[in-house]
Amino acid sequence: MFQTVSLAWIFAILCSLGESSSTTFVVDTSGRGLVKNDILEWSARTNLARIPSFLYIRAPASNRRMYPLMKLELQGARNRIIVQSGLARPSPPSIMLCALGEEVIAPGKPFKMHILVRSEDFQIFINGYLKYTLKLAHDAPLIDKVTKLAVYNSDGAVRILNDTTYSELLSAPNCGFNINSIKPPPFCGSTGPVSERIVGGVESRPGSHPWQVSIRTKPVFTIGQPHICGGTLISNCLVVTAGHCFYSLKEYPLSKMIVRVGDYYNRDGTPHSRDPTVENSEDIEIESVIRHERYDLFPTPTNDIAVIKLRTCVTFDKFKRPACLPTGRNQFRPGTDCGISGWGALNSTDYPTEYPACLQGAIIEIKTDRQCKTAFQEKYLLKKMMCANTDTADTCQGDSGGPMTCHNEDNRHFLWGVTSWGEGCGDAKKPGVYTRVTTYLRWLFMAINLSPQPQRFQKDVKNGSKPKYCHNYVPADF
Ligand SMILES: *[C@@H]1O[C@H](CO)[C@@H](O)[C@H](O)[C@H]1NC(C)=O
Ligand SMILES: *[C@@H]1O[C@H](CO)[C@@H](O)[C@H](O)[C@H]1NC(C)=O
Numbered sequence: 001m002f003q004t005v006s007l008a009w010i011f012a013i014l015c016s017l018g019e020s021s022s023t024t025f026v027v028d029t030s031g032r033g034l035v036k037n038d039i040l041e042w043s044a045r046t047n048l049a050r051i052p053s054f055l056y057i058r059a060p061a062s063n064r065r066m067y068p069l070m071k072l073e074l075q076g077a078r079n080r081i082i083v084q085s086g087l088a089r090p091s092p093p094s095i096m097l098c099a100l101g102e103e104v105i106a107p108g109k110p111f112k113m114h115i116l117v118r119s120e121d122f123q124i125f126i127n128g129y130l131k132y133t134l135k136l137a138h139d140a141p142l143i144d145k146v147t148k149l150a151v152y153n154s155d156g157a158v159r160i161l162n163d164t165t166y167s168e169l170l171s172a173p174n175c176g177f178n179i180n181s182i183k184p185p186p187f188c189g190s191t192g193p194v195s196e197r198i199v200g201g202v203e204s205r206p207g208s209h210p211w212q213v214s215i216r217t218k219p220v221f222t223i224g225q226p227h228i229c230g231g232t233l234i235s236n237c238l239v240v241t242a243g244h245c246f247y248s249l250k251e252y253p254l255s256k257m258i259v260r261v262g263d264y265y266n267r268d269g270t271p272h273s274r275d276p277t278v279e280n281s282e283d284i285e286i287e288s289v290i291r292h293e294r295y296d297l298f299p300t301p302t303n304d305i306a307v308i309k310l311r312t313c314v315t316f317d318k319f320k321r322p323a324c325l326p327t328g329r330n331q332f333r334p335g336t337d338c339g340i341s342g343w344g345a346l347n348s349t350d351y352p353t354e355y356p357a358c359l360q361g362a363i364i365e366i367k368t369d370r371q372c373k374t375a376f377q378e379k380y381l382l383k384k385m386m387c388a389n390t391d392t393a394d395t396c397q398g399d400s401g402g403p404m405t406c407h408n409e410d411n412r413h414f415l416w417g418v419t420s421w422g423e424g425c426g427d428a429k430k431p432g433v434y435t436r437v438t439t440y441l442r443w444l445f446m447a448i449n450l451s452p453q454p455q456r457f458q459k460d461v462k463n464g465s466k467p468k469y470c471h472n473y474v475p476a477d478f
């Protein structure tokens with residue numbers, strides 16, 4: 001490779017070995033290969049010396065050689081990556097050099113690289129921004145034939161993200177805890193029988209749903225009821241809600257809306273609106289919203305999920321805390337009792353102006369897919385939806401976007417469903433339908449951490465610089 005080996009080179013190599021950067025990390029993927037939509041993560045620091053780091057994605061070829069499906073060379077000292085797909089010989093080498101600038105790749109600087117696996121190309125994100133889309137070479141093996149991922153000369157490993165890791169990466173530290181010691185106050189005005197609340201719920205205990213938010217119109221833009229939807233804090237700056245809560249940005253542009261956190265008594269301008277014994281509410285501007293790019297309202301809300309970035313982040317207290325993201329699709333089984341909450345209608349004939357003042361809560365049971373299919377036939381989409389209720393308790397209009405949380409033995413609450421749709425409210429034969437959060441963990445990870453996304457509307461979650469394009473680079477002596 002080198003014509004002459006200079007002392008400077010030897011010195012550089014020795015130095016870099018001394019910095020323990022010569023480590024190799026291998027992931028054996030034989031039997032699994034790579035699957036479309038896998039995300040690989042390589043998190044490390046760039047070497048201090050001129051020694052590059054390498055990431056190889058390999059598959060065996062017919063001639064028994066190991067083909068690199070992708071070879072990526074990271075040259076910290078030169079602030080660039082060089083990427084290649086396929087064998088590159090004898091056909092003209094398809095090598096791309098991406099000059100990224102020292103603000104992205106610099107010696108000794110930490111970086112996070114994500115590679116989104118697609119069937120024809122790999123999207124390479126560095127520190128959250130798409131930097132390059134590598135088209136797989138025509139002579140490259142198929143992604144499901146990949147047997148090995150390897151990182152050389154690096155202090156950080158590569159891994160394939162899965163539901164467990166998405167959940168870990170998305171969940172806030174100390175998420176999912178609430179308090180249950182404060183009794184509902186007398187001023188909620190509950191005159192009717194207990195069965196009249198959420199539908200069939202009760203006034204919740206203040207602090208028992210600290211992740212619940214109210215998405216509402218700002219007072220100057222409000223005609224009638226300001227509360228539009230519920231939502232769930234998953235970190236101090238992010239709220240998960242339903243896609244259909246943003247069905248009409250013409251009517252409700254983000255600038256006319258606000259997210260109220262830490263709320264209990266959901267009416268403005270009364271002595272209880274800010275009663276510190278039951279709430280610590282705060283109105284926060286919306287920075288941006290990402291709705292699922294395949295969200296559809298008809299025939300029933302599908303891919304009904306969105307994530308809101310708050311303009312200022314919340315300081316957690318006993319009335320404001322995040323829920324955890326679930327760790328996998330089998331964490332909670334049908335038959336499990338889970339919690340719903342919201343300021344929505346108490347029955348299906350309620351007008352929005354009659355929505356309850358105090359946050360309502362109820363316990364419902366997750367139904368089996370078979371029960372949900374029986375209730376809704378083809379309108380119920382396995383994998384994307386779940387349904388749940390009890391004979392009396394259900395969600396209703398105005399509860400949309402809010403949480404269905406389930407908890408484990410140590411009383412940690414996980415966002416298992418997002419209130420989505422139903423037929424009527426409180427009909428025992430028609431359970432409420434919820435977006436199945438575990439199906440969208442990867443989507444949430446991408447929406448929150450990787451940019452740009454297809455078909456974003458309104459502003460991007462991140463305000464990143466435009467990606468710098470790679471130069472087509474065919475070095476003569478490579
Ligand atoms: C998910 O990935 C982690 C780390 O790479 C691994 O330890 C774990 O076994 C994986 N979990 C599943 C369910 O595949
Ligand atoms: C629905 O709830 C409202 C009070 O919020 C009540 O006035 C009305 O009678 C209820 N309707 C039915 C059908 O129960």
Ligand SMILES: *[C@@H]1O[C@H](CO)[C@@H](O)[C@H](O)[C@H]1NC(C)=O
Pocket residue numbers: 463465
């Ligand atoms: C967003 O980007 C624009 C243009 O690059 C810049 O002028 C603006 O200051 C940025 N805003 C924030 C909040 O970083």
